[in-house]
Each structure stands twice: as C-alpha cells, then as structure tokens.
Amino acid sequence: MGEKRPERQILLLALMIAVGVPFASAAGVVMTKQNNSWIPAEVDAEFAAINFLGGVENIALAITTGPIDNGFWLIPIPSGDVRASPWRGFPSLEGEELKPASEKSLANVYERILAAQIYPLPYLSAVTEEYSLRSLVSKDNASKQVSEAVEAVSTKGEVVPASRLIGYLEGRSVFLNWSDLDDYVAQNFTFIVSWLPATDSFLTRGMFISFATDKLYYPVRISRNSGHDHPAVIYVVGEVTAQYGTLSGHTKISKLYNPKYTPASKDFFFGNMSKTELDYTRIYFLQGRPAPDLDLWFIQMPEHTSAFLRSVVKHPILWGLLVYMIISCLSSMIAAAIVYRKDNPQLFWFLIFGLSNMLTLIGFWTRAYFKDVYDTYTDRRSTSIDQWVNLTTGKRVALSIPVILLVITLLLIPVAIMLELQSVVFPIVASNIFIFFFIPTLVFTILIMWGSFHQKKILYFNLVFSAVFLVLLLLSFMAFTFFF
Secondary structure, three states: OOOOOOHHHHHHHHHHHHOOOOOEOOOOEEEEEEOOEEEEOOEEEEEEEEEEEOOEEEEEEEEEEOOEOOEEEEEEEOOOOEEEEOOOOOOOOEEEEHHHHHHHHHHHHHHHHHHHHOOHHHHHHHHOOOOOHHHHOOOOOOOEEEOOOOOOEEOOOEEEEHHHHHHHHHOOOOOOOOHHHHHHHHOOOEEEEEEEOOEOOOEEEEEEEEEEOOOEEEOOHHHOOOOOOEOEEEEEEOOEEEEEOOOOOOEEEEEEEEOOOOOOOOOOOOOOOOOOOEEEEEEEEOOOOOOOOOOEEEEEOOOHHHHHHHHHHHOHHHHHHHHHHHHHHHHHHHHHHHHOOOOOOOHHHHHHHHHHHHHHHHHHHHHHHHHOHHHHOOOOOOOOOOOOOOOOHHHHHHHHHHHHHHHHHHHHHHHHHHOOOHHHHHHHHOOHHHHHHHHHHHHHHHHHHHHHHOOHHHHHHHHHHHHHHHHHHHHHHHHHHHHO
C-alpha cells in the first residue's frame, strides 16, 4: 500500500509547528472519494522549488497526504505549453541567510581592521569570541541553510487543457461543481491531473513540472475551500516579490545567498551545471491564505539593499580595504581639525595623510613623527608647546629601557636557534600574550615617550586620531547593522 511517514518529515513538521511557522493551501488540490462523493483530501505537508529562466518555469513539487481511498491531484498551470515529468528529486539549495551572512562577513572585516590598530578588542577576540564583533551578530541565523531533503514517490501526471477538463473528469466518473474551474477555463489554463491509488498511510508524492510563462506562478487559489491547513515551504531561485496575491502578513520570507554554489540538479537549473553563485528566496507560509481569490504570481526584482549585502558577502576584503581607507582619512582630518585648530591646518593633506594608517597604527604614528606633520601641514601659529627639547639624562634612560627590551625581543628567535633553545623560547614568543600584549605595549611605550619628550603636538594628534578612528569604526558597524 503506502509508505510510513518519513521520520525526517515528522521532525520537520514538529519544528514548523513549534516555531509557529507554515500553514497554507496546497499547490493545486488533492481530491479523494468518500461516501460516493469527491471531497478535498487533507494534505499533511508541501515542498516546492521553483526556477525561472528565459520564459520557462521549472517546479519540483512534492506533497504528503494521509490515508486516501483513491483520488487525484489537480494542478492548474497558466500555459498551453506544459510538460509533467517523473519526480527527479528535490534540488539541494545551500546558502546562508543574506542579512546575518553579511553581518558576519563585515564583523570579520572590522575585527581585522581593529587588529591592525592594536586595540584591546582584537587581543581579547584572538583568545575568545566573547568580546568580538562576531558576538553582536546571530550565530544561528548566519549558519548555512540547506533545503529539505524530500524523498518522494514519483507520480505520473496527465496534461489536460482546461477546456476539456470537465469532460475528462466526467469520463472518469468525477463530477465537480466549482466556479474556480470556470475561471481557469476562461483564462485558457492547462491542468495536470495525477491519479492517486488508495493508501492507508502517509505518503509523499512528487512531480517535476515545466511550462512556458512570462512570470513566476504558484497555484494556491483552487484549494482555498478545502478547509485544511498544512506546513508548506517554497524555494524560489532569485529574489522575488508577489505581483498578484500577497505575501505580507501570511508568510515568513528569507533571502539566502551562496557565492560559491555548484548546482545539484541539471534539469532544475536548465542544464547549467557551472553556476558559481546562487541567491534564492525561501517562503514559509503562515496560517491563512496568501489571498482569498488569487493564485500567487511572482516577479524577480532584486532590491538595491540585497545587492549591497551580496557584495559584502562576496567581496569582504575589498569592502574592508574601502572602509579602512575612508575611516582612516576622515579620522586624520578630524584629528587635525581638533588638535591644530589654532594653527590653520591643511585639512586636505591631513586627509591624504590618513592613508598612512594602511601601515597599521604603529606605522601611522611613526610616519607622523618622521614626517613632522605639525611643521609640514600647519602654519604653526601656536608656540605654547615647544616641539624640540634637549633630552635630559633621566629621559634618555627612560626611553632606552623599552628600546632595549624591544631589541632583545626581536633577537630572541635567532638567538634561540643558535643556542638550540627553540623548545623553550618558541612557545613563549608564539603565545597570544607575547604577540598581542607584550610587543605592542613596548612599541607604543616608545612612541608615546618619544612624542612626550620631543613632539607633543604630534603625540596629541596621534592620540586623537586613534580615538576618532575607533569611534568612527564602531559607529559605521552599528549603522550598517541598523540600516541594512
């Protein structure tokens, strides 16, 4: 007779019900005979994957029904050019939800920018994610999503023009009196009719349908009077919106993206097995019907926001460099405007000087000292702080201590190799504390002391630049997560 309901589908249905997700009318309608009359059968679950290209729509469609005493599956198609084929398996669509994936990519980019600045945040995130920017985005939503693996019994479908449907059914002793059928006949639809044998258990049936159309179509209208709601999930390749019918308030829609995808179904993807990126829409139908009297018609309409998010996921390094350069330049200009406000700073040249931050924060500070930005890019009207002073013996000793420690640190590896002490020295120099705390602390101690003893105005500029850069970086990250 029939197969037992697959355990995977039981788990899926339980999950859908637990989160309050999908309930909808079926794709078409399943009719069963009861007490010598034909009534809509209860559909237990529904799965569909849709792809549209060049005026042709492919649908991999599967439904799960309970026990029935013979019946038929009736699917309206808005085309005269229709092909119903045996079930070829449900296409595996792999991707991540676009918004969380873009946030995760950007968080990784921002953390690398922070690491180049030698701020405390990357020190901590190098050891644990508790304080990282990645902790601000959802780890669950950003995980890879894989479409349901639907195992179905292939169902044969007969293509019947709507004008011949009534006579065709009556020839099988099926008498229906639906105004819906009259409407489909008037619109010159075609029907796919699949005759279902009796079964005393739950059974999933599948069919592959291909037809010519100028817009994506999904049938729900004909079953609106069936009185049965059931879990349903539809995957549509591309980003789509409903042109007729409505999805708002009745569905949970997710946009998913995979920048590196290899098609798993030749027929579903129109023979293209070299596709390298995939964006698609997942639609969970919520309780109620999408529209009282309309089937669903979709149009492929990518939003500007989605294009931006896909670009972030696909090109995180380029976006990181762009953000890094813009914020560095702005921070340099703002810092100069604050610190040298009385000295007529040449803000354009400070803007360009911000690119020095590409050498990391240590490189920026060092270049600011050697370039002597205070002399080079201002009128030096203020003389309240003498830039060059003779170092006292105490200052020389204080400055020499971190310099000597840094030199010794740099010599540790070659000395350890010469003395064959790698097993002792290497674990120390490779530790997070040594790399992310000790060395940067030594370097910045030298730079701060040098500025304090020699070039205080430039030291103030460097400090303000560092603070402004951090503020702008965090503000831009929060703006991205809020607006996009």
